[in-house]
Amino acid sequence: MRHSYYEDSARERLLGLLDEGSFREILPPTERVVSPHLRQLDTPAAFDDGIIVGKGTLDGHSVLVAAQEGGFMGGAVGEVHGAKLTGLLERALDERPAAVLLLVESGGVRLHEANAGLIAVSEVMRAVLAVRAAGVPVIVLNGGQYGCFGGMGIVSRLCDAIVMSEEGRLGLSGPEVIETTHGVEEFDSRDRALVWRTVGGKHRYLLGEATVLVDDDLAAFRAAALSLIGSTPDLGLEAMEAEHARLGERLRRFGDCRDALDVWERLGIAEPERLPILDTETFLATVSDKRA
Amino acid sequence: MESLTFEYQGGRPLASAPPATLVGVVSSGNLEVLVEPTDLGGACRIEVLTAAVGFGAIWQAVLDDFFDRHRIADVRISINDVGATPAVVSLRLDQALEALTGGQP
Amino acid sequence: MDAKTLLERLFPGGCDVAFDDVYFSGTGQCNNTDVAVLGTVDNTPIGIELAYRMAGEVLDVVRNHPGRPILLLVDTQGQRLSHRDELLGINGYMAHLAKCIDLARRNGHRILGLVYSHAVSGGFLASSMLADTCYALPDAEIRVMNLPAMARVTKIPLERLTELSTASPVFAPGVGNYLRMGAIEALWEGDLADCLAKALAAPVAGDRRRAFGEERQGRLLARPVADRVRHDAV
Numbered sequence: 001m002r003h004s005y006y007e008d009s010a011r012e013r014l015l016g017l018l019d020e021g022s023f024r025e026i027l028p029p030t031e032r033v034v035s036p037h038l039r040q041l042d043t044p045a046a047f048d049d050g051i052i053v054g055k056g057t058l059d060g061h062s063v064l065v066a067a068q069e070g071g072f073m074g075g076a077v078g079e080v081h082g083a084k085l086t087g088l089l090e091r092a093l094d095e096r097p098a099a100v101l102l103l104v105e106s107g108g109v110r111l112h113e114a115n116a117g118l119i120a121v122s123e124v125m126r127a128v129l130a131v132r133a134a135g136v137p138v139i140v141l142n143g144g145q146y147g148c149f150g151g152m153g154i155v156s157r158l159c160d161a162i163v164m165s166e167e168g169r170l171g172l173s174g175p176e177v178i179e180t181t182h183g184v185e186e187f188d189s190r191d192r193a194l195v196w197r198t199v200g201g202k203h204r205y206l207l208g209e210a211t212v213l214v215d216d217d218l219a220a221f222r223a224a225a226l227s228l229i230g231s232t233p234d235l236g237l238e239a240m241e242a243e244h245a246r247l248g249e250r251l252r253r254f255g256d257c258r259d260a261l262d263v264w265e266r267l268g269i270a271e272p273e274r275l276p277i278l279d280t281e282t283f284l285a286t287v288s289d290k291r292a
Numbered sequence: 293m294e295s296l297t298f299e300y301q302g303g304r305p306l307a308s309a310p311p312a313t314l315v316g317v318v319s320s321g322n323l324e325v326l327v328e329p330t331d332l333g334g335a336c337r338i339e340v341l342t343a344a345v346g347f348g349a350i351w352q353a354v355l356d357d358f359f360d361r362h363r364i365a366d367v368r369i370s371i372n373d374v375g376a377t378p379a380v381v382s383l384r385l386d387q388a389l390e391a392l393t394g395g396q397p
Numbered sequence: 398m399d400a401k402t403l404l405e406r407l408f409p410g411g412c413d414v415a416f417d418d419v420y421f422s423g424t425g426q427c428n429n430t431d432v433a434v435l436g437t438v439d440n441t442p443i444g445i446e447l448a449y450r451m452a453g454e455v456l457d458v459v460r461n462h463p464g465r466p467i468l469l470l471v472d473t474q475g476q477r478l479s480h481r482d483e484l485l486g487i488n489g490y491m492a493h494l495a496k497c498i499d500l501a502r503r504n505g506h507r508i509l510g511l512v513y514s515h516a517v518s519g520g521f522l523a524s525s526m527l528a529d530t531c532y533a534l535p536d537a538e539i540r541v542m543n544l545p546a547m548a549r550v551t552k553i554p555l556e557r558l559t560e561l562s563t564a565s566p567v568f569a570p571g572v573g574n575y576l577r578m579g580a581i582e583a584l585w586e587g588d589l590a591d592c593l594a595k596a597l598a599a600p601v602a603g604d605r606r607r608a609f610g611e612e613r614q615g616r617l618l619a620r621p622v623a624d625r626v627r628h629d630a631v
Contacts, residue, residue: 024631029314044343046318071319083619087626114541114568119580122526126604129499157492172488178478187480209486
């Protein structure tokens, strides 16, 4: 029976993802390490500042994990939240787990603590890069209702792999911000189909931004994460130059596309307008040799 | 924001001392409830931090009802609330206790 | 200070930098060391093409000039806000630039950042903030968002934000705030060539921004919280 990743809270996701009884939270809510800045702004705080970090096992493999709670301030990164994530990544340098799993759900930098949040995201970026350089894979899971935007959208693409469901969203600037700044003609943030074509899981998978596309099902996320443990990416110059070539090719092939439908058509997909309505299995079969 | 504290006497301690539990999310219309078994000399203490100011009497009623139904001692309950309705508050409190005791009284 | 004047003051001995629209790159001489220079002008938004171009420049330096220090002089209003940039994965292009800068670092290149004009949000994150050390000119502008926009989005009254920002460096724009919070190591004034020479000679020791933030009382929790998560027994 399917257990929706989308509907779950961050805590529920973690507990459902890891081996039963294996999760040990680091700096749990009982420590009450809350944001002092939110209090100053008369804004409610959370005992875990919106991120759960800890360790557990995935099919017996030792993993360090973090899960952002989108329900709290959109999962946005503040001083404490960011420090918990950085500390977890640095712990991976000491413990060398089989992987670090990041269950992302974030609007990016928390405006109430804007400078602290921005610097925190930068420290997370440095830490992710250090962990990867040490040979520990960092795997992103993205399928929550708040999506993953802002600095966390950049962090996600620093990692080894991204597992997304169709429901997940991944980008940099949220559609609402673009609409507010440049108008509805530039991006109609209320056009849900447009939003998901642009930043949703299926498009990200086709473009090569997401590694694996799974059903909105905790077991599917778990299986995908498991399959990615043990990958050791090449971070050398040749690999980076190859990636650079791929990204250059993307600009050349799709630089003048007006909409995702144009991109999908150019990828050689026969009926691109049908892609959003296909279930995951059919979608994957349809696009199997057509990804960018 | 408003800070409220309630204390109840005459409850029964839990059969065992399970680890602390947290349920809920600090989002609009919702709340998080942290329940910790701890020696309070037999008291049940409930600390509320809420974004909805001026509802002290309603909190009193909801928490009185909660204590009536569960009558627990040596438990500290901490709440971060963002304007949840009494029904949601009661639900979360019950969920928290259930998660804590695993359904055992 | 405009970029050309900046380059003259950084490299009084001469430099060979080409400007192409909002982008510039080249080499400057500092104490007989060639320093790769890469930057932008005009408070430019960084979109997929610019991020890609900068990444390519960094890869070029790594491929062709082993060990050469890299100086980032990025003047930006932040990421470009457009449907097209999102469609084609601007977060991925920013991350790619970040990975290239990190590759350079791991391959032994010193990476320095100097905020000489504007540094905002995503544009800042994907460039200067990845330096080993980031400096700023005293009249530079660093921010996530201006206060009126922040007030609109957070629904906190502008008066309250303004009032709090006089005492707290946590959210308001300002080079001083970023200095206090540890993201900017120091301000460069006077003899910029000398500042550069000293910065190039300084030892590299990982990401020390949390330590600075704590010392300078701008960020009191980041260092201890990260340390606890790293070391606490579970």
